Amino acid sequence: MAGEAASALGLSMVVLAERPDDAACEVAAEVVIGSPLVEADMRALAARCDVITFDHELVDLSILEKLVADGIPVHPGVSTLGVAINKGHMRRVLAQAGVSIPAHAVIGLDSGEAGPGDQAVAEVGAFAQKHGWPIVLKATRGGYDGKGVWPVGDLDEARRVLSQLGDEVLVEEMVAMRAELAVMVARRPSGISVAWPAVETAQVGGVCREVLVPGRIPSGIMQQASEVGLRVAEIVDAVGVLAVELFWTTDGRLLVNEIAARPHNSGHWTIEGAVTSQFENHVRAVLDLPLGATAPQHDHVASVNIFGGPGGEDPVTLLADGLAVEGAHIHLYGKEGRPGRKLGHVTVAGIDEGDVRSRAWAAALALGTPRPDRVELPEGLG
């Protein structure tokens, strides 16, 4: 989708892809086949473009440091990516800057064949003692869409999780949530930044199913979330767009849970819903061009993710059903259909929240998306 935005501005995107049939190659002006973890491949990419940016976190910071040392513009930069890709480091940086985050501890592991060391297990126990069971264990690297996150209820469960992990674990309080929120921010190298309105996200098992704008959350909380988003972008010195995911807790706290230094699922609604999309502002920001307005263009916007159904059916073959839904803006990512795989999203904008939710869900279901267990579907679809 960043490629579509770049193309509209007359810019050519060169894509580094592992395979020529990668979906991103379809909108690329040029393709370099290779891996972001291989220095020679990254240098081949750099030789063909003015600035390097990312749509995922699979990066090798030491390679990027070498490129930057050679004067190649890399946005977001190494320090921003360093924060985004390591949850332990993220917690340290945000806590140090005074940003509200869940109670946590980063605990070193000595996982050998004998399992986690007694000291690590004891530290987890002490944390739970202080904050109460259940707690949440998180891998500090490589987690996404609910992977790498384990709620555990006692020390035995904790020990089993720890035995699967590498050199460290992030231990967190189990936050009692009223809602989950997200804020997208775009920031230029000079520090000029803009935030889109905060949105409500509905997650099931750590996977985002639905984004609602403005969501069912008091506007004061949303405003506060926007301010936190802008502040986090400054703290981590983001360039490009940055997603900041937050918890609004039952005891009224607004806590930063996660950041991603790239266009993000919770910002897809901006394509039709805001004056400027997250993808266009990402392109503008990494090229240090003026940022576009982020105002919403509709009273209500709902964006529902499309997942592969149990039959692995390709949603492209179901387009006639999905497009029959009035006002459904369907985005399919060109990925092969697999059960449970995120294959696209649908956005509907309008004047009534129930109506836009109904239509967005109707189109997503028509395109093969399985009904979610823990999202309350709009009337008539439940």
Place this chain on the structure above:
Amino acid sequence: MAGEAASALGLSMVVLAERPDDAACEVAAEVVIGSPLVEADMRALAARCDVITFDHELVDLSILEKLVADGIPVHPGVSTLGVAINKGHMRRVLAQAGVSIPAHAVIGLDSGEAGPGDQAVAEVGAFAQKHGWPIVLKATRGGYDGKGVWPVGDLDEARRVLSQLGDEVLVEEMVAMRAELAVMVARRPSGISVAWPAVETAQVGGVCREVLVPGRIPSGIMQQASEVGLRVAEIVDAVGVLAVELFWTTDGRLLVNEIAARPHNSGHWTIEGAVTSQFENHVRAVLDLPLGATAPQHDHVASVNIFGGPGGEDPVTLLADGLAVEGAHIHLYGKEGRPGRKLGHVTVAGIDEGDVRSRAWAAALALGTPRPDRVELPEGLG
């Protein structure tokens, strides 16, 4: 831009291009190098796709007839393209169906080295006698953006134009215009069709400089224009989108001037301005998928074309200036900058006509577009 719309729906567009550096190739999933006038090239294209469609009128109907005979879906079809690419045929078909068009005659020429035959000149004279000088001479094929159109004031001028023409000429009354309008229609093979609201276009020398939605024309006339557009789409059996350009005359007539069986400059505003863009509905229509809603999403939309300035500067190098204009949606087509060449367009949407015009023009001028002679610029830019 159709490629961007197809890509969003998870569809892959295969492009037939003369050269690999053609701008359309950048968003194509696959490229076939060749010419639409070479049967083997068209067959190579057909072998790689489910349906063939067009973004220009450079077609050989006899080749298309052979493909259709072999069962290859070609949308729009041969008869629709036949009407769109020959102004003489277009006039005959529309007149026969009772559509209001300018007074005209198609006159056969016998242009040898000795110049146009006396009979043709006499017929042009008789037409002018009846309808009054000046008249307009038009080539029946190959004209676009004001090319192939000659207003002439007397028989000597007419003779000079006729001597440059091939086997026939279209002679028309010089219409006294209050305004020019355009209607975009999308139509499926079954005949189901939708029209976007009619728009006002500002042409200078036959070249569209600006599109205004809803324009400064009474809504009754706009409504009538929409109905004419839908009727013309039915008459010519259009599949895909069809542009119908009309004159609103000082004596109150609404006359169809021109049709184009493809996405069209006068529909570019739909990308940001309407629920569904002309490009997405073109893709939907040629694949016989449900059409999207055409309602405008803003009170006022202005779309201003970007042309190459006298220095041949590439507007991409001026993006920082253009993007600094609040709410400017800039579309550059990736074409090489040449003085006078249409290189893109800017759309601005909002609640005040003067304001959206001002901003769209400000961005177009910032991107190097020369000031037009005969379009009244918004205050402050004139």
